[in-house]
Amino acid sequence: MVNLVYNEMIKITGKRRLFVVALIIAILISLFTYAQYQQAAENLKRFGDVDWRTALEQRIAGWEARLANGGGRGDEGELALRIAQQQYYLDQDVNPSEPGAPTFVRGFVENGISLLLPLMMMIVAADLVSSEHSSGTIKVLLTRSVKRWRILLSKYLALLLSVSIIITLFGLLSAIISGLVFGFQGWNAPVLTGFTVKGGELDTSAVRIIPQWQFILMEMGLAWYVSVVVATITFMLSVLVRTTAAVMGIMLACLIAGTILRSMVGSWETAKYLFMVNLELIDYLQDAEPPIAGMSLGFSLLVLFFWGIGALIVSFVSFTRRDVY
DSSP states (O other): OHHHHHHHHHHHHHTTHHHHHHHHHHHHHHHHHHHHHHHHHHHHHHHOSOOHHHHHHHHHHHHHHHHHTTOSTTOHHHHHHHHHHHHHHHHTTOOTTOOSHHHHHHHHHHHHTTTHHHHHHHHHHTTTTHHHHHHTHHHHHHTSSSOHHHHHHHHHHHHHHHHHHHHHHHHHHHHHHHHHHHOSOOTTOEEEEOOEEETTEEEOTTOEEEEHHHHHHHHHHHHHHHHHHHHHHHHHHHHHOSOHHHHHHHHHHHHHHHHHHTTTOTTOGGGGGSGGGGOOTTHHHHOOOOSSTTOOHHHHHHHHHHHHHHHHHHHHHHHHHOOOO
16 A cells, blocks of 8 residues: 555656645745735834734724724624624733734635635645546556555545645745744734634633644644545545546636635525535634534534545545446
């Protein structure tokens, strides 16, 4: 099995997929770092060196003014919860946007977990099996004296290893590149997590303070979990569909649909069982209200787990029983 996995990793690296993914991530991080630096410079030019408490108080005052003027546009409840949450940060004397590389990494992972990272996984997983069909090597592969399930398992293990490498690169590159611009301070800055909603009110009874490095590790763990599930579903499509372009088209449609559905499914409770609606696991760590009533971190983890297991079962059953021609 070790030799089979090694051969699959040679195929993946030979196609330079990991290099391409690392290059895309590095370019995007550089662009976002530059944009954030320019924004910070513009804010400093316009408002001067404003204390974080003053800036947060001004933000809360702006939200309260929107509520008072009826400018919530239907999101009054969310605004009220956000005000209560940010006020809790003030009361606890915790800066939710401590400047530095850790804060950039935190935000980048939060914004990338539902679309950017899944797209990177799709690049690697889309052609693991479908390319064998399109190139005609599937017949040669299956004529070897190795059971079909072992061949597919080696491909899947190589995929898991690739996912882990990508997540590691994602974290390291974002920390290094942003740290060169913003500095590396703030790893031990306090972060509040555990906000919940009960009866439409913000519940802070379960809130706890953890260092920022620990919070980032939690985020990276959830990002890895999401990436594995998305990669597994893409892997299943690569087994079922013979062309890589079709696999990428299907997954891209699903991911884009997920970003749209999250803002529209408030009254469609069944949508909470779709995998693409459950990708933003990091929101549960500090945001209070789930997109659909009844959703929670445990619920989303379980939904994604069953989607991943189901995709694996379909992949192995189809690959071991399917005729090749």
